[in-house]
Amino acid sequence: MSTSVSETIVDTLLQAGARRCYGIVGDTINHFTDAVRRSELEWVHVRHEEAGGLAAGGESYMTGELAACAGTCGPGSLHFLNGIFESHRNGAPVVLIASNVDRSEEGLGFPQEVDQKRLYEQCSVFCERIAHPDQARRIAVQAAQAALARRGVAVLIVNGDLLQETCHDALPWRVNRAAPVTLPSEPELTAIAEAVDVAARTTLYVGIGARGAHDRLIAFADRIKAPIVHTTRAKEFVEPDNPFNVGMTGILGNRAGMEAVADCDLLLTLGTDFAYTQFYPDAARIIQIDIDPTRLGRRTPVDIGVVGDVGATLEALTERVAPRRDGTHLERALDRWRQDQDDYRARGAVKDPNLVHPQQLTQALDRLAAPDAIFTADGGSPMVWLLRHLSANGQRRFLTSLLHGTMANAYPQAIGIQKAYPDRQVIALCGDGGMTMLMGDLLTLVQERLPVKLLVFNNGSLGFVEMEQRVEGLLDAYTELKNPDFGKMAEACGLYGDRVERADRLEEALASWLAHEGPALLDVAVNRFELVMPPKVEAGQVASTALFGLKAVLNGRTDEVVDLLKDNFVR
Known part of the structure; x- marks a missing residue:
């Protein structure tokens, strides 16, 4: 089957779950936006591309589904840059169509030509150029799959003249979505459970990596009588219906959260990459559980670092740790949290x-x-x-x-x-x-x-x-x-x-x-x-x-x- 490169990209985005594309029409993406016009993909006409990048990231962050944006060569794509950085760092699955001048003008200092790849490699999980029309679906699928699987921005670089060319779209390339569950090894789980059992004052420090693990987090905190401190990004997932919540640490945090971290002898960090080393405890042992192995020990030295999904790992740990009766550490943190809330209301x-x-x-x-x-x-x-x-x-x-x-x-x-x-x-x-x-x-x-x-x-x-x-x-x-x-x-x-x-x-x-x-x-x-x-x-x-x-x-x-x-x- 023969379709244009533009039509193929639009169809791939739709099949991958995208519903909207944000941008400003013109110049090198005119054929792409015409393909959008004839499709079910909605074009959202913003007044500044940065706003489009932020809007696409806002949508995809909240839905967990793919959103798209598209920019003309030179200034159009460049204006997206800050919005794309923000969306990428938020873990929002977005595909950016970053167009460039016609192939016949590349490398000749033509007006509005920029090296899109050098710009966007630092704020994307995937950044590739479609060099031939027949690559259109295959590379677009890779971009969408990378954005969804690795939760970030994927960038498709495509020349304006190539967008209108016909591609031979014979192979049914499509996005594959998987949801594996990762657990630490048995010896690692045993080591964590032993550390929790001997600790006198355990605090749980929970980040956005614990999204979806609310009930298992509460069950674990209840078993070991531990206060829960959360990062700023985890507020919506950790705070609700949580009798162990004591707020946040860090410069934006509150006294209870800060003291619960500072006063513990074991800090169990769950799905957080909190960046400010000065807010980690000086003397406590630290155990880190994260799905990304590159984050282990990145912010503070850790005694035990393991790779695992927070929810599944907590479920495995709950049956391994001994139930605790002494709730002194927890009650002290909760009392301080009540004082913090009173102070907020007074202000x-x-x-x-x-x-x-x-x-x-x-x-x-x-x-x-x-x-x-x-x-x-x-x-x-x-x-x-x-x-x-x-x-x-x-x-x-x-x-x-x-x-x-x-x-x-x-x-x-x-x-x-x-x-x-x-x-x-x-x-x-x-x-x-x-x-x-x-x-x-x-x-x-x-x-x-x-x-x-x-x-x-x-x-x-x-x-x-x-x-x-x-x-x-x-x-x-x-x-x-x-x-x-x-x-x-x-x-x-x-x-x-x-x-x-x-x-x-x-x-x-x-x-x-x-x-x-x-x-x-x-x-x-x-x-x-x-x-x-x-x-x-x-x-x-x-x-x-x-x-x-x-x-x-x-x-x-x-x-x-x-x-x-x-x-x-x-x-």
Whole structure:
């Protein structure tokens, strides 16, 4: 059977489960988009390719199924780069069609020619060029299979002239999907069980690799009376209905999670590649279980490192370890966790009707949002408020930029998620810096009729950067943002728009915003002087912040120091 290369790629993507392709039409992909137009694959026309890469990654992260995006040669494909990095690091199965100039012009310095392979090899699980029309289906199948099996981005590089050529598509290449279960060896399981039995204070540190293992995790924690600390990315899978949960460690974490890790004599890390070595315990033994052998011992030295699926491994271990009666370590962690939750609630309590605290805003959103809402958050302070103040109940989903740490990810990811889940409430927590970075795709929400809800935490600054500078004892510099009224701007773009400046109007405005049937933006002026407080303040951080205060006073910024102290330390 003879079809064009474009038709073959589109058909392969559909057979592999893709339902949408994100991008901007033109030039070297015109024949590809024409094949999309004649197929069941939906084209989502974004206004910036980076937003398309983020949207495709948002969709595929949430569904676990393939999503696609396509870019023209040169600038078109280059604009995808940050969105592709973010999606790849999130483990989102995406195929990018990265086109190039016609073959007759390659290597001659033709306008818009770039070396796509050198660009994308570092952020993909597969990156290959289709060199001959008859390779189209075979290489497209390999790309889709790699993206799905290895959970990442696969890149297909194809020249514009080749997309319109005919290929002889005789062999039925197709994507094979397998779901193997991997277990450590019997001696490894015995060694882990023996280590757990002799430990006095075991803490479980759980990452996204434990997705799907919730009940087996709870059963194991109950048997050995261990507190469960989770990574930021594992929030939605670990928190719900978990009587052993004590929160998170790390700079974005809480005191209970941090202390449960620091005070244990055995840390059992399950499906996590948490990167910050300083937050691992100094004296405890560490056992690591991960499906990827290259991650064993990568972040901290481990006493035992084994390869296995977290759920299956925990099930095998539960019957091997002796049940424990002493719950002192667990009860201490749970008591501290209750104190942390009380502190979170206190920070969100209304104190001044004229001032909106970001914690207060997020807690109000938590009360009013749908039980099965899906939330995204921009890198920076919005993701902190999401992680600390939105509750996971087993139905809600969460996506933040925790591995790539980009700005402007929240509402582009929400575009793809809303496409995949048209009947669910999708809410993007946006920083004012992130919002202004990719504002053009507000028009995509209108054009695609997507009822995404955008919540702008408008503090007139790059708040997380400002906090970093102050903690280092520096005067904050170049962080101030001169913002428009985002509510009015949204209305001009065709969205519902509103702005809140007072706490006494907050809940009413949130309710109206959430109830709107179409895309809606709520611009909330939040307190600029709200520090993202770490779970434990070190002496050096206090000294550095004091040094900032001294410099600020000497530079005529006394009012800022007073507000900072009042809003963060006088509680």
